[in-house]
Amino acid sequence: MSELILASKNSALDAKIDTERITLNVGPQHPSTHGVLRVILTLDGEIVIDAEVVLGYLHRGFEKLCEEGTYTQNISLTDRLDYFNSMNNNWAYVKAVEMMMDIEVPERAEYLRVIMSELQRIVSHLACTGFFVSDLGAAHTPLLYAFREREEILDLFEMVCGARMTYNYFRIGGLANDIHDGWIPRLKAFLQRLPSKIDELEALITGNEVILARAKGVGVLSPEMAISFSTAGPVIRASGVPFDLRRDVPYSLYPRFDFKVITGKNGDIFDRYYVRVQEMRESIRIIEQALEQLPDGPIRIPFPLNVRPPAGEALSRIEGPKGEMGFYIVSDGTSISPYRVHQRPPCFIHLGVLRDLVIGWKVADVIATLASLDPIMGEVDR
Amino acid sequence: MKSECALASPHVDIDIDAISAKISDSITRVVRGAPPAVYIRLDRLLEVCRFLKETAELEFNYLSNLTAVDYLDRMEVVYHLYSISRKHAVTLKVEVDRERASVPSVTGIWRGADFQEREVYDLLGVTFVGHPNLKRILLYDEFVGHPLRKDFALPKD
Numbered sequence: 001m002s003e004l005i006l007a008s009k010n011s012a013l014d015a016k017i018d019t020e021r022i023t024l025n026v027g028p029q030h031p032s033t034h035g036v037l038r039v040i041l042t043l044d045g046e047i048v049i050d051a052e053v054v055l056g057y058l059h060r061g062f063e064k065l066c067e068e069g070t071y072t073q074n075i076s077l078t079d080r081l082d083y084f085n086s087m088n089n090n091w092a093y094v095k096a097v098e099m100m101m102d103i104e105v106p107e108r109a110e111y112l113r114v115i116m117s118e119l120q121r122i123v124s125h126l127a128c129t130g131f132f133v134s135d136l137g138a139a140h141t142p143l144l145y146a147f148r149e150r151e152e153i154l155d156l157f158e159m160v161c162g163a164r165m166t167y168n169y170f171r172i173g174g175l176a177n178d179i180h181d182g183w184i185p186r187l188k189a190f191l192q193r194l195p196s197k198i199d200e201l202e203a204l205i206t207g208n209e210v211i212l213a214r215a216k217g218v219g220v221l222s223p224e225m226a227i228s229f230s231t232a233g234p235v236i237r238a239s240g241v242p243f244d245l246r247r248d249v250p251y252s253l254y255p256r257f258d259f260k261v262i263t264g265k266n267g268d269i270f271d272r273y274y275v276r277v278q279e280m281r282e283s284i285r286i287i288e289q290a291l292e293q294l295p296d297g298p299i300r301i302p303f304p305l306n307v308r309p310p311a312g313e314a315l316s317r318i319e320g321p322k323g324e325m326g327f328y329i330v331s332d333g334t335s336i337s338p339y340r341v342h343q344r345p346p347c348f349i350h351l352g353v354l355r356d357l358v359i360g361w362k363v364a365d366v367i368a369t370l371a372s373l374d375p376i377m378g379e380v381d382r
Numbered sequence: 383m384k385s386e387c388a389l390a391s392p393h394v395d396i397d398i399d400a401i402s403a404k405i406s407d408s409i410t411r412v413v414r415g416a417p418p419a420v421y422i423r424l425d426r427l428l429e430v431c432r433f434l435k436e437t438a439e440l441e442f443n444y445l446s447n448l449t450a451v452d453y454l455d456r457m458e459v460v461y462h463l464y465s466i467s468r469k470h471a472v473t474l475k476v477e478v479d480r481e482r483a484s485v486p487s488v489t490g491i492w493r494g495a496d497f498q499e500r501e502v503y504d505l506l507g508v509t510f511v512g513h514p515n516l517k518r519i520l521l522y523d524e525f526v527g528h529p530l531r532k533d534f535a536l537p538k539d
Contacts, residue, residue, distance in 0.1 A: 056520040063505070064529050227466060230445050230494025243444075243466050315447065315462055315473075328460070330451055340530075342449040344462075352497040381520060 019044050026366065028057050034131065035377025039354070039366065046362045051355045055348075058381035066341035071097055071307050072172065074341065078327075079166035082347060082379035084127050087120040087157075088320040090170035092343075095251070096316035096327040097172050100309040108297040109174040110253050114290050115187075116160075116169065117318075118283040119153050122194075124321030125234075125276040125283075126150045126201075128374040132273060133205055135371040136214050145201045152190050159183055172307060174300025184291065191284055198280055206274065215270035219357045219369035222267060229353040232346050233323025234275045235373060239267030245319040257289045269372040306336040315344075322346040322374055347379040396470040401440065405430055410477075417462075417471035424476050428486050434463060434472070435491055441465045442472065445492035450502045452532045457483045459508060478508070480531075487513040505530040 027038035036057035042050035062081065066074045078089040091113055098105065105113075130146030154164045160179050161169040169176050205211050221231070226239040236243050244261040246254040262278045264271030311333030317326040323346035330340040350373045358366045398418040402409050408426035413419040422430050434442040447462035461474040478485055487510035488495045499510040500519040507528035510516055518525065527534050 056518075056522065059520045061529060225493075227443050228493045230492065230498075241466060248466075248469050249471075317446070324446060326447070328447060328449055328462075340451045342447075344447040348497060348501075349494055352494060 021049070024363070028054075034370070034375050035380075037351075037375065037377055037380070039370070041358075041363065041366065043363065048358050048361055048363065048366060051358050051366065053351050053354055055351070056381055058377045060382065062343070062382040063341050066338055068337060070336045071309070071338060072305060074338070075170060075172075076166070076168045078343075079168055080378060081343060081345070081382060082124075082320070082322065082325075082376040083165055084124045084376055085120055085320055085322065085325075085379075086165065086167045087116045087169065088318060088325065090167065091117060092316050092318045092320070092325050093327050093329075094170045094172050095318065096314045096329045097307070097309060099314035099316060100312055100329065100331055101172075101307065103173050103301065105174055106298045106301060107253075107295055108178075109299045111290050111294045112175055112179065112299065113170070114253055114257075115287050115294075116157075118287050118290075119156065121283045121321040122280050123150050123153050124374075125280050128321075128371075129201065129205070129273060129276060132368075132371040132374075133211070135367050136211060138204075138211075142201060142204045145197070145204065149194060149197050149201075156183065156187055156190070159186070171300055171303070173303045174298070176300075178299045184294075187287075188291065191288060194284060195281065198277065202277055206277070212270065214364075214368050215268065215273065215372070217266070217268050218361065218365050219269045219372060220267050221353065221357060225353065225356065226267065229356075230349050231323065231353060232349075233319070233321065234272055234279065235323060235350055235353075237262060238264035238271035238275045240265050245317055245324055249317055251316075251318060253290075256293065257286045259286050269368050272372040272374075308334065308336055317344075320346060322350070322376070322379075343379075343382060345379050345382065347373075347375040347377075348382075351375050351380060394468065394470045396472055398472070401434075401472075405433060417473050419473040419475055421475050421477065424478060424485065427474075427476055428488065428491070430474070431461075431488055431491050434474075439468070441468050443467065443492075445488070445494050445498075446471070448488075448495055448498040448502065450506045450508050452480060452506060452530065454480070454532050456480060457506065457508060459485050459502065461488070483508040484511055485509070486511050487516075489513055504528070507531060 022043045024041045024043055028036045038054040040052040041048050065077055075090055075093055078093045079086040081089050126146040126149055130143035133142040134140055157167055158164050161167045221239045223239045223241050226236045226241055240263050242261050242263050247261055259282045262275050264275050309331040311331055313330040315326055315328045317324055325346050326344045328342040329338050332339040357369050402412055408423050408430050409420055410423055411421040434440050442463040442465050444464045444466050446464045450459045457478045457480040459476050464471045485508055487499055499513055502508050503516055504518040504520050505528055
């Protein structure tokens, strides 16, 4: 009884403490905002009571620019959306045009597309993992471990298309050029080394007590919320929803490969990190199978520089490293430029859930939650 | 951590005739394709969205994409729906007058519509009635006009 009275007295005392609300701007220039992003936090002490995401600092009018360029020119614009994911951006864009024109791509090109896409997924997940740990304060050993392997893949990309970031490698109806002699042996040597390097990176993070304290049970996204907020990729899978377009809406040659759809069960920051780490291993498996099956043949069908798809529209859907991505393209049937281009941007949509994830948590958790959503502002702002 | 074997559950095509028969008085036009596109009467939009989401055998619980297209004689708002549990897809479209472009917000049905509706409002000038926080998202507040409208003139300098 006396305990009860004490408890009620304490709560009466709490109610009287009037704390001043503080507004804190995280960004637009901040070391942990993954680009020029601003989050306006309203704080009660150290607790977040409201968060507003402010976007647009990197808006370049991508969709408007696409209406000016030709179908072929626009491929190079897509490189600059999510710049850790240029190969998949290329793919999603040319896929939408190919859907409109009913084009079948040569088999060798499709295999190479899968290989490039999965390599790009590894790059993106490595970068995300490195940035995530560095945002938690572990500067900079894990980030450099991740970037050392990323560097290898960038070398491989440079060998096929001459660029390290903006590849412009995909073409409507195939690829820009075939791979060189010596590319496959180098890729195979890298794939042999990579699993042990991922283990090495994981050893710094997965069992790390500080990381576990910061990431386990924090920023929990329930499966219902994950679906309702249209999240995708590792974010929705970490919440236990086995949604992967490579399996659920099969495209390209993915039905030919044996791979697992990785899911978490808690939907917290740790699960989002851990799903990504395991997905890298699945990507290695897919690339190995693709290399085994890779046929000879053309890498592109003969095609004019400018195309005029028939009047109509298409939405491509592919599984990018961040989640479902695709392009909705409308053609008027007469022009060599699209009438309308819209990208389905997973990073942009993922930021929509940030507010709900951080309310009630501390400022430091905002940084960790943000990093676990893996937003790349080039795609968010377009 | 658990993992599911790939290829366990392939994509399913939706029976658009069966669905459109049930909501025939809300539909103006059906365009066949993969996925099929259904034109919905503007005043029935929310009703149809709820029906598609809440009917057990349809369960369109995932708003995969939301955008709009300016056709100069009309504005078309496009909803790409998907069901994660049933693995089928459908496209919904509503046509609105571009001078008074106003559509009910679906944020109450799929919360992921929040940012996407703000983007359509910002770039195409479509008002979403019932949206909790409808304001520009990619452009700055002082910006005049909606750049993805076809009659938007680019500044000269």
